[in-house]
């Protein structure tokens with residue numbers, strides 16, 4: 001009984017539902033307005049007194065420079081010819097309704113002749129990401145051509161690359177556009193549309209439009225500095241200003257201003273797109289003489305469907321409570337279909353909200369639709385992320401997607417009519433003096449708020465509930481600080497150096513990071529052996545830049561293939577587990593659950609810490625022949641992460657074979673599990689020090705850990721196998737500041753190993 005009071009498990013009767021105060025977890029919420037059983041629960045709601053409507057449908061009209069025309073003129077003149085015969089007819093109708101549709105001739109004209117750069121600023125949902133590549137693929141300049149480059153005959157062009165800040169956007173857009181164009185992905189080996197994201201590529205034969213993450217295009221740029229396979233590169237969502245997109249802009253500028261000899265004289269067309277771009281900055285950047293007229297600008301107004309934006313009238317003190325109220329208010333009053341997309345700050349907040357929503361929705365009356373909660377954050381595996389994009393399998397169900405800002409730009413979550421924006425996001429900030437990242441929730445920018453709003457109104461009229469006042473919105477800064485000014489620039493400096501640019505300061509960047517961060521990156525790269533004493537890139541550095549993992553992990557892979565360490569397969573297993581997405585171990589909420597699972601997990605834990613624990617888990621998992629899912633369930637190991645880890649393992653093994661770091665293909669699974677000896681474990685940890693020697697801490701007399709570099713006090717994160725244990729010295733793979741300065745993925749090492757590696761004797 002006592003348990004029932006706090007944690008309602010059974011479905012309540014209608015009479016019980018009459019209560020206006022409910023307890024969800026430790027929250028007490030009044031739902032009096034909508035908890036009464038309703039005769040027609042899904043009728044239109046009464047006007048909500050707490051919110052004010054500030055925006056309705058923006059009309060569809062064009063503002064282009066030059067020259068400006070009236071909407072009707074433009075529509076008539078630009079009305080496209082029926083040239084897409086192969087596209088899916090059922091989707092053609094909705095494509096034609098997009099505001100960008102009537103501008104396709106104008107977009108094409110902007111890139112003909114000597115015009116190579118076009119900037120498109122169009123509202124969210126106007127059709128930029130899905131339509132622009134389709135408009136351009138039939139252009140004469142987009143054909144593949146055979147040309148002479150020095151004494152060789154090479155192919156140049158034929159494809160369009162379109163970059164996305166996040167893999168979820170790249171994969172979902174590729175899937176959508178492939179259906180629109182009539183060659184759906186996954187149905188044939190041939191097709192016009194493909195995608196490439198880290199550790200996952202789907203490029204059918206004949207691909208002409210390739211969606212790819214910014215990181216993937218950078219990798220391609222290192223292999224082919226002239227981007228010969230492309231006729232055009234479309235840089236989408238430039239306003240996000242990730243480090244990678246800033247680098248891409250720099251490389252594209254070099255190609256545009258170069259002599260094109262590497263492309264046999266054929267120009268590369270560049271299209272920059274966003275709903276909220278800093279137009280002057282981009283025009284100024286791509287135009288060396290600051291003659292802004294040479295970068296064509298096209299503004300597209302209007303989105304397909306209207307979105308009502310509603311702010312709270314008073315500041316909200318408890319975001320979680322306000323979020324739950326809003327979700328259940330929508331659920332009880334708004335008709336189906338109409339899914340909800342809520343933006344929260346991070347994984348923890350999403351998991352907490354999911355628990356509360358599921359707990360409470362289980363108590364709803366049977367005539368109220370079911371609620372299906374789908375989390376969506378970066379650490380989830382690709383497969384788990386895709387679930388949020390699938391319609392609910394059962395009927396009479398409303399989907400609630402709880403997302404971080406990974407769903408903020410470019411994506412369309414089918415079915416969503418309502419967006420709830422908490423107004424905050426966790427922002428990564430690198431403190432170069434401390435060599436540490438912080439991840440704290442901060443107020444978003446206006447640009448982010450506009451993007452979040454844009455996720456509604458994509459398939460029908462929508463509503464966006466902002467859990468903050470309009471005054472708060474007015475006080476938000478216009479855009480976020482570019483990532484290059486607040487993040488670790490190690491990868492960026494390595495990429496620039498690997499591209500053969502020795503003087504990093506001469507590389508064209510829209511914003512230049514502070515010199516201290518660059519210096520720190522140079523020192524770190526020197527420690528990794530990526531830079532010689534004179535600062536030039538080494539062979540090791542070139543290899544590190546091409547690995548699909550960060551430079552320290554790449555360095556560990558290279559070291560592991562040296563005879564001195566000889567542990568490459570083990571290192572691949574560990575890196576695969578770490579980069580697969582979510583933590584392989586589920587965090588257990590109750591003491592009871594912990595006790596039950598610890599019994600099974602005992603065989604996985606190693607006293608040396610997390611690295612060896614990852615290895616044991618991967619090896620035991622791969623050795624399991626009968627029922628891997630059941631094996632994971634018992635140990636509360638995340639099956640999806642393990643599956644993804646196996647996929648990454650396969651790819652890393654392939655790369656190492658290609659690079660001749662592995663002499664022969666490893667034996668197939670399942671192999672019998674053989675625990676690593678303590679001597680083998682010591683060698684493995686010393687190998688990791690080659691990448692992470694600068695991330696170590698010593699046990700101080702007062703039992704705290706103090707970092708070797710910088711002398712900062714750090715605590716071992718509760719998720720680590722070494723939490724609460726004392727070791728002489730530790731190596732950590734991550735250092736984050738959340739509530740306090742935490743180190744994660746921790747292993748016990750010996751102090752003299754650290755000295756060895758720092759002195760270059762390791």
Ligand SMILES: Nc1ncnc2c1ncn2[C@@H]1O[C@H](COP(=O)(O)OP(=O)(O)OP(=O)(O)O)[C@@H](O)[C@H]1O
Nearest residue numbers: 124125126127128129130176410412414454458459
């Ligand atoms: N995966 C999808 N499923 C269903 N509809 C989609 C999908 N992707 C796009 N659409 C439809 O195409 C429209 C245009 O989307 P598109 O991504 O091209 O717009 P956009 O201008 O690039 O928007 P944003 O700036 O928000 O990325 C959407 O509003 C939606 O109606």
